[in-house]
Amino acid sequence: MPELPEVETIVKGLRSEIIGKTLKQIDSFRKDTVKSDFSSNWNDNKYDNHQLNPHHQTDYGTIREIIRRGKYIIIRTSLGLEIMVHLRMTGKLIYAKHSCCSGWESHKHVRASFGFSDGTVLLFHDVRTFGTIMVLKNKSHSTILSKLGAEPLDRNFNVNYLGKKFQKLKAPVKNSLLNQEIVAGLGNIYVNEILYRAGIIPTTPSNTLSKTELKKIILQTKAVLFEAIQKNGTSISDYRRVDDKTGEFQNFLRVYQKKVCLCGNKITKIRQAGRSTFYCDHCQK
DNA sequence: ATTGCTTCCTGAGCGC
DNA sequence: TGCGCTCAGGAAGCAA
Numbered sequence: 001m002p003e004l005p006e007v008e009t010i011v012k013g014l015r016s017e018i019i020g021k022t023l024k025q026i027d028s029f030r031k032d033t034v035k036s037d038f039s040s041n042w043n044d045n046k047y048d049n050h051q052l053n054p055h056h057q058t059d060y061g062t063i064r065e066i067i068r069r070g071k072y073i074i075i076r077t078s079l080g081l082e083i084m085v086h087l088r089m090t091g092k093l094i095y096a097k098h099s100c101c102s103g104w105e106s107h108k109h110v111r112a113s114f115g116f117s118d119g120t121v122l123l124f125h126d127v128r129t130f131g132t133i134m135v136l137k138n139k140s141h142s143t144i145l146s147k148l149g150a151e152p153l154d155r156n157f158n159v160n161y162l163g164k165k166f167q168k169l170k171a172p173v174k175n176s177l178l179n180q181e182i183v184a185g186l187g188n189i190y191v192n193e194i195l196y197r198a199g200i201i202p203t204t205p206s207n208t209l210s211k212t213e214l215k216k217i218i219l220q221t222k223a224v225l226f227e228a229i230q231k232n233g234t235s236i237s238d239y240r241r242v243d244d245k246t247g248e249f250q251n252f253l254r255v256y257q258k259k260v261c262l263c264g265n266k267i268t269k270i271r272q273a274g275r276s277t278f279y280c281d282h283c284q285k
Numbered sequence: 286a287t288t289g290c291t292t293c294c295t296g297a298g299c300g301c
Numbered sequence: 302t303g304c305g306c307t308c309a310g311g312a313a314g315c316a317a
Contacts, residue, residue, distance in 0.1 A: 130293065274290080
């Protein structure tokens, strides 16, 4: 399940592969996967298999910039077009350099593809089909994503910010950290790891945390994400890099899906907001 | 306003 | 071997 470090790794991989390439064609092989803000065909959900706006455009421009905001990937072209990708649970972007011999068109889980003028293809592969792609011509990603909270690695994600957000929030701290409107990019794995390292029980009401505890959360959020990015993300099940390699951070997880804590205590597993929470009631208070 | 439940979806893993 | 069940969960939508 790609979270911030996985998305960041994919963005870096994409930059080195497709910056400067000219995007010629966008295809969708499943309804609801690709939406656009300019082609009515793509929004009425009648079509399972088609090209985006094939008669009005022969060129989407050259890939200029690829950025990440929370768990979203935003690809911007020289014509001002923005392609916004969210991988959700099982989405992957795979760059197929040798499209002529791969036979990807018939692959069961390829939901969309981006064709470049040099014959290479970027494939959107998604087993569970939760992933989405938005092609924006009129709107900007920043408008659509305006409700997203702070970037956890930014300077403005600090004790003051989190204190304000948590002030009147009774929800468990685990739920609050998963809330993308509070902080953008954290998912279940990293929130478990962050609260373990911060020594805080995940069920603690957000508004009862002390300044010291908030400080620990901020510090450990940045530390865990930084380390995970350095290890190219966590490959628990489906996440792969653009070149289909796995990340390595799964070897450094301390609490997620663990049975026993480093201290020897048994790890407790509960469910919060429909997701698994792991914690050690000896190391976390 | 806030919180929490349901929905979307498919494959892996398990017990029998 | 194969069937049916449970589990994995990000975010939207809706109900309380």
